[in-house]
Amino acid sequence: MIIIIYIIYGTTFMFEPGQSWKTAALRISKCVCLFFAKKRGDKMDEKYMELALLQAKKAYKRKEVPVGCIIVLNNKIIAKAYNYVEKKKSTLEHAELIAIKKAQKKINNWRLNDCTIYVTLEPCLMCLNAIAQSRIKKIVYGTKSTYLTKEERKIEEYICQKNKIEIINNIKETESLNLIKNFFQEIRKHK
Numbered sequence: 001m002i003i004i005i006y007i008i009y010g011t012t013f014m015f016e017p018g019q020s021w022k023t024a025a026l027r028i029s030k031c032v033c034l035f036f037a038k039k040r041g042d043k044m045d046e047k048y049m050e051l052a053l054l055q056a057k058k059a060y061k062r063k064e065v066p067v068g069c070i071i072v073l074n075n076k077i078i079a080k081a082y083n084y085v086e087k088k089k090s091t092l093e094h095a096e097l098i099a100i101k102k103a104q105k106k107i108n109n110w111r112l113n114d115c116t117i118y119v120t121l122e123p124c125l126m127c128l129n130a131i132a133q134s135r136i137k138k139i140v141y142g143t144k145s146t147y148l149t150k151e152e153r154k155i156e157e158y159i160c161q162k163n164k165i166e167i168i169n170n171i172k173e174t175e176s177l178n179l180i181k182n183f184f185q186e187i188r189k190h191k
């Protein structure tokens, strides 16, 4: 489907009146490059989200809410973390916050400008603020949070716009969501 859209998009440029064949060829080649770059991006996002899911599964085993996180810089993983709130008895032990601390330590810099953060669950506002403060510009998350209110969503949008943060969502959404659902179902069973 996407290929067809790209071909149609490319050929409409080709038939633009008064356009030289060179410009048309250049535009079409740009389309093809963009298509493959996007495809590669999607695949990499899935690959990293898979690793974030492995972290979330570790949290699950330790009876923590299963949220996992990975931070990537120049195609290298510089931090992995999972939720550790119960064990540490601290709300500051969200997967994203732990991963940010690890990444900053790893590159010896609080600015994580060129990093991408992969997290299985949409970040809460505390974590989103920490992501913005550490200058991360790209968030990829698995499943949408059901806890965020309408008002909080507006704040989320504001923070992202102000800090020029790009969000890619729903990568490995079902797996991320099922993990959380199963976790809470099991908790209810044992109550």
Ligand SMILES: [Zn+2]
Residues within 6 Å of the ligand: 094, 096, 123, 124, 125, 126, 127, 128
């Ligand atoms: Zn959080």
